Amino acid sequence: MNWCKFLGQAVLASVLLMVGSGYAQQPVLDRDYTLINPPQPTASGKKIEVLEFFWYGCPHCYHLEPALKAWLKRKARDVDFRYVPATFGAPAWEPLTRTYYALDAMGFAGKYHDALFTAIHEEKDAAKQRALITDARAIADWLAAKGVDRQKFLDTYNSFAVSARLERSLDMSRNYDISGTPTLVVDGKYMTAPSMMVNADNNINYERFFRVLDQLIERTRKERAAKK
Numbered sequence: 292m293n294w295c296k297f298l299g300q301a302v303l304a305s306v307l308l309m310v311g312s313g314y315a316q317q318p319v320l321d322r323d324y325t326l327i328n329p330p331q332p333t334a335s336g337k338k339i340e341v342l343e344f345f346w347y348g349c350p351h352c353y354h355l356e357p358a359l360k361a362w363l364k365r366k367a368r369d370v371d372f373r374y375v376p377a378t379f380g381a382p383a384w385e386p387l388t389r390t391y392y393a394l395d396a397m398g399f400a401g402k403y404h405d406a407l408f409t410a411i412h413e414e415k416d417a418a419k420q421r422a423l424i425t426d427a428r429a430i431a432d433w434l435a436a437k438g439v440d441r442q443k444f445l446d447t448y449n450s451f452a453v454s455a456r457l458e459r460s461l462d463m464s465r466n467y468d469i470s471g472t473p474t475l476v477v478d479g480k481y482m483t484a485p486s487m488m489v490n491a492d493n494n495i496n497y498e499r500f501f502r503v504l505d506q507l508i509e510r511t512r513k514e515r516a517a518k519k
Contacts, residue, residue: 316502316506317506318483318503318506318507322487323483323487323488323503324481324482324483324487324503324507325481325482325483326480326481326482327467327468327476327479327480327481327482330478330479330480331463331466331467331476331479331480332479333478333479335371336371337369338369338370338371339367339369339370339371339477339478339508339511339512339515340371340373340476340477340478340479341366341370341371341372341373341475341476341477341478341504341508342372342373342374342375342475342476343359343372343373343374343375343473343474343475344375344376344377344463344464344467344469344472344473344474344475344476345374345375345376345377345472345473346376346377346378346384346387346388346472347376347387347390347391347407347408347411347424348384348387348411348424349472349473350412351472351473351485351486352408352472352473353408353411353412354495355473355485355495355497356405356408358497358500358501360405362501362504367508369512370508374391374400374404375460375463376388376391376392376460377460377464377469377472378457378460378461378464379461379464379469380461383424383425385457386424386425386426386427386430387424387430388457388460389427389448389449389453389457390407390427390430390448391404392452392453392456392457392460393444393447393448393450393453394434394444396447396450396452396453397439397443397444397447399439403434403437403439406437407423407433410423410433411423411424427445427448428445431444431445431448467479467482469482471484471486473485475504477504477507477508477511478511480511481507481510481511483500483503483504483507484500485497485500487500488500488503
């Protein structure tokens with residue numbers, strides 16, 4: 292028997308088996324994701340927590356939204372997704388972070404989330420765009436045109452509850468060591484971002500990004516099951 296040929300065929304068969312099972316496609320640490328050290332507590336109970344640290348003024352977050360919305364429609368039922376508006380302590384980022392929390396407190400976050408993204412990133416007038424990003428009064432005017440009570444929004448925007456959530460967001464950005472947006476975190480342990488999935492042409496490979504996200508969720512699911 293030609294043992295070299297036999298061994299070569301055996302190795303090839305093993306490689307094909309691993310590829311077919313998805314083994315070769317598993318995320319690579321420090322290439323496709325990083326570990327949060329120490330892992331952070333979650334607020335999702337028995338569900339697997341997925342957080343997106345984002346900012347309305349971030350063009351990369353805006354470009355991610357359509358693919359993210361598609362993923363949210365198909366995510367597993369044991370996954371709890373939440374948006375976390377980031378600030379990084381930058382005063383220019385604070386108005387839109389407060390805006391998200393104010394709208395959330397008023398029950399309007401879902402209703403105006405996409406519209407606010409679109410209003411900011413499709414605004415052709417630079418001065419108007421800057422006002423929508425940095426000026427609470429301009430944001431309140433935009434919302435009032437949509438039917439939101441302008442004064443109620445401003446009162447909520449400046450409330451103690453929103454200020455507390457703003458501080459919590461800042462603490463989370465520090466504790467998770469978030470360096471940019473958009474960044475997604477799985478169960479307080481695994482961190483990944485579209486910027487880690489760049490093609491040779493410098494475009495984001497969103498298909499690969501969400502495949503990695505699903506794989507990290509599945510890894511978490513198996514880790515949780517092993518602890519039972």
